[in-house]
Amino acid sequence: MSKDYEVVIGLEVHAELKTQTKIFCSCSTAFGAEPNTQTCPICAGFPGVLPVLNKKVVDLAITTGLALNCEIPNICKFDRKNYFYPDSPKAYQISQFDMPICINGYLDIDVEGRRKRIGINRVHMEEDAGKLVHQGDITTTPFSLVDLNRCGIPLLEIVSEPDMRSAQEARAYMEKLRAMLLFAGVSDCKMQEGSLRCDANVSVRPIGQVEFGTRTEIKNLNSFRALERAIEYEAARHIEAIKGGETLVQETRTWDEEKQLTRSMRSKEEAHDYRYFPEPDLLPLKISQEWVNSIRAAFPEMPEQAQKRLVEEYGLPEYDAQILTLTPDSLAFFDQCLKQYPDAKTISNWMMGEFNRLLNQNNMEIGESKVTAAGLVQMLKSIDDGTISGKMAKMVLEEMFATGNCPEVIIREKGLVQISDEGTLLTLIDDIIKTNPKVVEDYKSGKEKAFGFFAGQIMKATQGQANPTLVNKLLKDRLNHIQ
């Protein structure tokens, strides 16, 4: 990133709401059904049908507004956004234009120890479109197939202010927003399944310039990494164009994950003539203070409150607290462990370290794993009582992760019991000292490496099962007593 320029980023996030039914009809929203088995004349856009709003959608939208510190005006309404595309059988999308349900909020993010406030311009309710399947590429396919199951699934569009200045900040915003939506219980936020989607508006300007540069919108960002990479790529592209005296065009671009670059999709001018007008088939919404208050009263613990609790009550570092509160499942797992095991930092170390490594490796969330809080605690206790070493524990955890077996069974089956019997260890130590007089000399003359050699030999002789703390103690003792 060139020092003379700054990148300006705003994000538009679509979150699928966690409802049983669609926004305007009683079809199921369950994921993964056979194509077109969850549609009806309303969501399939038959003439003459009338939409009826799902109350749960409004509840979840208000919840989101409160989580994002928004104002919730007492009146809002729906509008029609008109466009022709085969994923939208009505040829318009019911959305909200000038009177959205939530406005003027913010989200605080932490990047490299600094806190920054990102403005939320608006949150509005709308319906999702259907899914198109092409035979290969859209430009060469002879025809396309349409599945309308997703058509009419309730979405929230959350629009940030252009307040972010780096790809890192954009990622932090997205992660924090995801955590908020998960904790508030409004969305599953599965980026891979498309229940959380993100478009980035990116522009670049010379440092000190007040006006924004020409912006482009990047679509198809379905992971945090894609978001970060695409912004970095796009910002570099803009800077290069500006330096080379090229004129940038305002356009929509798509992120090509395979080639790691952005490609032009269509120019914006013509595409954006949506001719919004008030939706005549739906009545306005009046949102009373009582309604908002009743939702506020039932609010769950949010990430920031939980972080405060972890730091103040259990003495965890801020960083640990932030990582453990990225999802409600992770926090619940930690809390469950803590009920049965007193050392918060040890739990945190294992969750953020070894356990997290296994999750990432397998592309899994904590809730999908076979490792239970009770299992992890049992494993930690086995380390404490000397049954297994920390190194063995890593193997045990891997096995727990793979099979779901409890640590006791794994330790027994794998014969992982640690040797903590002093007599047994001393016999081994004496033996090794006797057969290596040269190394003993080295040790005596102050060579630290010699000690490591002996410790290593003992671990080798016991196939890693000797209690390392005890081996160190006994070994030092014996060596220091040799004249």
Add this chain to the structure above:
Amino acid sequence: MALTIAEVEHVAMLARISLNQSEKEQFALELGLVLNYADRLKSLQTDNIQPLDHILPVSNVFREDVVIGSPDREDMFANAPMAEDGQYRVPKII
């Protein structure tokens, strides 16, 4: 004031309607009349009048979030010009 032919062509393109020359001229005139009428409304004094959210004096009409099964897929396809593999088949898009 009548619309220009270019404006009519733009609106027709957005609505995916094809018009011949005499239709374009006709709509330039007729759409102009509609806009004139809107201009007349604009000239009314409305400072002390609450905006109307909807023609009906009703708000907050909801459904509960309860699944009612969807109709049979084959019935849904009855009016579809083409369907295959449980999906609607549409002509090449771009």
